[in-house]
């Protein structure tokens with residue numbers, strides 16, 4: 001077995017020092033080492049987007065990165081959004097707009113949309129649809145998801 005590698009990574013504001021297997025991907029690291037099971041794993045080959053997290057503020061597919069690459073970096077997961085049990089505006093918008101059904105894809109959309117919101121860009125509905133196309137949903141038909149992101153980014157539906 002390959003020797004473990006020590007990494008120091010900040011996840012949702014907390015610094016973690018962990019010994020990781022060289023070939024463990026980031027989604028498994030979050031779930032298995034830190035117990036953060038909000039990051040979902042679907043395809044494990046960069047297609048479904050369900051595993052999306054923020055790495056230094058950028059949305060990345062965490063199944064495509066290895067845990068040792070996190071050393072010295074900052075990660076945010078879906079667990080960072082709600083505070084004291086209160087849903088973040090984006091989560092509330094998904095709930096209100098019917099942006100989820102089974103919910104398996106939802107963490108991926110929420111983190112992708114969080115990065116979009118923090119980018120400060122102005123996006124119309126078609127551009128939102130394009131920007132979130134890296135995450136696949138098998139339930140909703142996307143309309144509610146686009147509506148939720150639109151409401152949070154633009155304050156109303158564009």
Ligand code: FES
Nearest residue numbers: 042043044049063
């Ligand atoms: S599990 Fe990472 S893209 Fe599908």
Ligand code: FES
Nearest residue numbers: 101102137138139
């Ligand atoms: S809500 Fe089920 S896959 Fe998106």
